[in-house]
Amino acid sequence: xxxxxxxxxxxxxxxxxxxxxxxxxxxxxxxxxxxxxxxxxxxxxxxxxxxxxxxxxxxxxxxxxxxxxxxxxxxxxxxxxxxxxxxxxxxxxxxxxxxxxxxxxxxxxxxxxxxxxxxxxxxxxxxxxxxxxxxxxxxxxxxxxxxxxxxxxxxxxxxxxxxxxxxxxxxxxx
Numbered sequence: 001x002x003x004x005x006x007x008x009x010x011x012x013x014x015x016x017x018x019x020x021x022x023x024x025x026x027x028x029x030x031x032x033x034x035x036x037x038x039x040x041x042x043x044x045x046x047x048x049x050x051x052x053x054x055x056x057x058x059x060x061x062x063x064x065x066x067x068x069x070x071x072x073x074x075x076x077x078x079x080x081x082x083x084x085x086x087x088x089x090x091x092x093x094x095x096x097x098x099x100x101x102x103x104x105x106x107x108x109x110x111x112x113x114x115x116x117x118x119x120x121x122x123x124x125x126x127x128x129x130x131x132x133x134x135x136x137x138x139x140x141x142x143x144x145x146x147x148x149x150x151x152x153x154x155x156x157x158x159x160x161x162x163x164x165x166x167x168x169x170x171x172x173x174x
Contacts, residue, residue: 027059027091032077036068046072054082060092060099065107075112082107086121091140101125102138114141122147128167 037052048070050056056063065082072078082089086103093100102125104118115137118124122136124145133147147162 027061030059032056032058048072056080060090062088062090063107063109064088077111079111080107080109082109086123089116089118093143098127100127100140102136104136115139130165131162132164133162 034050034054034056036050036054038050040049040051042048050068050070052066054063054065054068056068063080063082065084065087067083069081070077071080083106086105087107089102089107089109090099092098102116102118102123104122105120106118108117108119109115110117118136118138120134122133124131124136124138124147126145131145131147134150135148137146138144139146147164149161
């Protein structure tokens with residue numbers, strides 16, 4: 001069986017077992033709060049760079065990183081690039097539901113598309129299920145997690161497989 005075919009099986013399984021991950025309805029209507037050690041704002045490019053223990057909150061959304069570049073357009077914030085050891089993203093999908101958490105050394109958050117691209121030591125936890133890989137694309141709106149392992153043959157690639165832990169659904173006892 002080809003390596004690419006082996007990667008397809010976990011991706012399909014993750015799509016079938018993923019949880020509902022749409023954001024709380026009012027998250028995007030909330031103000032954005034940011035703390036950092038330093039901030040550099042460039043009004044001409046629309047890019048603001050935050051460095052040093054960066055914490056960003058908006059409604060139930062939390063982003064923690066060492067370095068964040070925020071890209072603003074005419075309609076507001078369009079994307080965030082967060083770097084950390086690892087950087088962390090957290091969001092509550094629905095009222096009274098558990099938070100979904102995502103980590104990666106590099107996180108690209110496309111705001112309008114509601115997509116996270118996590119690379120290098122990528123990990124997503126939804127409820128009790130865990131997904132890890134070299135790269136994870138997490139569609140928050142559609143609740144789809146696509147995970148990819150490394151394809152190189154270096155000694156560092158031994159951890160390059162996609163790993164999942166899917167917990168059984170609990171049955172209600174009568």
